[in-house]
Amino acid sequence: MDFDLTEEQSILKDSLNRLLADTYGFEQRRKHMGSPEGWSGEMWGRYGEMGLMALPFSEADGGLGGSSVETMIVMEAMGRALVLEPYFSTVVLGGSMLRFGASEDQRAEYIPQVAEGALKLALAYTERNSRYELHNVETVAQKDGDGWVLTGAKSVVLDGDSADWIFVTARSAGGTRDADGIGIFMVDAKADGLSRRGYVMQDGRRGAELRLDKVRAAAIGEPENGLPLLCRVVDAGIAALCAEAIGTMDVMRELTVDYLKTRKQFGVPIGAFQVLQHAAVDMFVATEQARSLAIYATMMADSEDAAERGRAMHAAKAEIGRAGKLVGENAIQLHGGVGMTMEYAIGHYFKRMSMIDIALGDHEHHLRTLAEKGGLVDA
Structure with missing residues (x-):
């Protein structure tokens, strides 16, 4: 290839x-x-x-x-x-x-x-009790003439306070945790009955809490079989987040190596100490391993095979989270106290890396899910 x-x-x-x-x-x-x-x-x-x-x-x-x-x-x-x-x-x-x-x-x-x-658009799929389960939906969608009305609440909607339209998952049939009966609906951010509370998240990005009280909406796709569509969109999001994580890890490593070359202790740059060199090499190896999985996720993002595409995303997100944590922790450790200050860039990169891990399922969730599916490659 x-x-x-x-x-x-x-x-x-x-x-x-x-x-x-x-x-x-x-x-x-x-x-x-x-x-x-x-x-x-x-x-x-x-x-x-x-x-x-x-x-x-x-x-x-x-x-x-x-x-x-x-x-x-x-x-x-x-x-x-x-x-x-x-x-x-x-x-x-x-x-x-x-x-x-x-x-x-x-x-x-x-x-x-x-x-x-x-x-500007946003996707509202997370609820207070849903964790990383895409099928765990309590928000209700009821048919109303040619359209639908939605009632419920959504949490941690990325950029939800500035979006013009918001895609909302809601249950048109079945129980709270059923895979069937989930629809995806497009809601005007100015619609009556929709309230938004925006806030700054840990990495500086914006999030929002949504409350919907009989908000009119239009269905996207099948209103009772929207979970496959949501999974495909999330897979595309995971591939994109993996690519963003590589850029973030690259800069954390570069900033750390530059710091090792300039920060002096006992009259010599601290990069002269072998143990710190080993830590920097660990950061490089972790980044390159993650890069390979990020490229794999990119190649699989356009696949029509939902099962194989899903496995690729689980594997990539699990490795990205593991590697990002290693790179970020080493970067902070090697910078010492200055790495924890708001005035220095490295801490902000580690915050973003931590939020990337949490977004769309953390590395433990994806590793566990991949194991339940039998691994990346069939035995």
């Missing part, structure tokens, strides 16, 4: 890395985080000008016809810069919901707006 990037993909990678290096420094990020939205509208516009929002959508739907490889390139670059803008929630999660589940009319209405950066 050829893992080399095409000329167009290389240009995308170089252009985005250059843009973020020039405009998204640590102090600039802190300024963006302090804005009312918690991210930069100017940078969001520049992403749109570069065509990043249009990348994963087909040309027939108004996009650029990119694949999961382009998404990997973008997410890795954003991981390096700790980007705050709602690209993951809008283009990866929300965009995948439109690509894989929306009707032709829905795609024609919403995808062009997303592609030009005019529409």
Whole structure:
């Protein structure tokens, strides 16, 4: 298999890395985080000008016809810069919901707006008691004429306070933990009966708590068989998060090695001590092992085989979480006390890495699920 990037993909990678290096420094990020939205509208516009929002959508739907490889390139670059803008929630999660589940009319209405950066999306699937179980849904959907009304609550909705439309999972039939009877519904953020409480999460990103009181919504796909669609969207999200994690781990390792070269103790750089060199090598090895699984997840993200795709995502997310924890803990340890301060970048990278591990299921959850499915490869 050829893992080399095409000329167009290389240009995308170089252009985005250059843009973020020039405009998204640590102090600039802190300024963006302090804005009312918690991210930069100017940078969001520049992403749109570069065509990043249009990348994963087909040309027939108004996009650029990119694949999961382009998404990997973008997410890795954003991981390096700790980007705050709602690209993951809008283009990866929300965009995948439109690509894989929306009707032709829905795609024609919403995808062009997303592609030009005019529409922001969010996915609300987590509830207080659901943990990482996608089928554990208490929010209720009731038929109401040609549409539906939703009643319930959703927690930790990434970028849910700034989204224009929100995809909400709700139960149209069955019991709380049944796999059948789950639907996915598109809700206008301005709809009557919807209340949102936004807040800053540990890594500086924005989250929201939602309450729905007879909120009108439109179904995406089959209103009683939406779990396969949700799983496919989550798989696309996992592949993208793995790519972001690689960018984050790369920078943690680079910052740590630079620190070992400049910080002196007993008159010599601390990088001269062999035990610290070994720790830095462990960080490198863990990052490269994780990179291999992230690439594998990217290759499998477009697969139509749900079982094989799911196994790949479980394996990749389990390894990414394990490796990210090792790299982050070593980075903080080797930086010493300064690594724990808010004024130094390394701690912010470790926070983001920790949140990536938790998002869409932590490494222990995915390792356990993969084991229950018989492992990555059939015996």
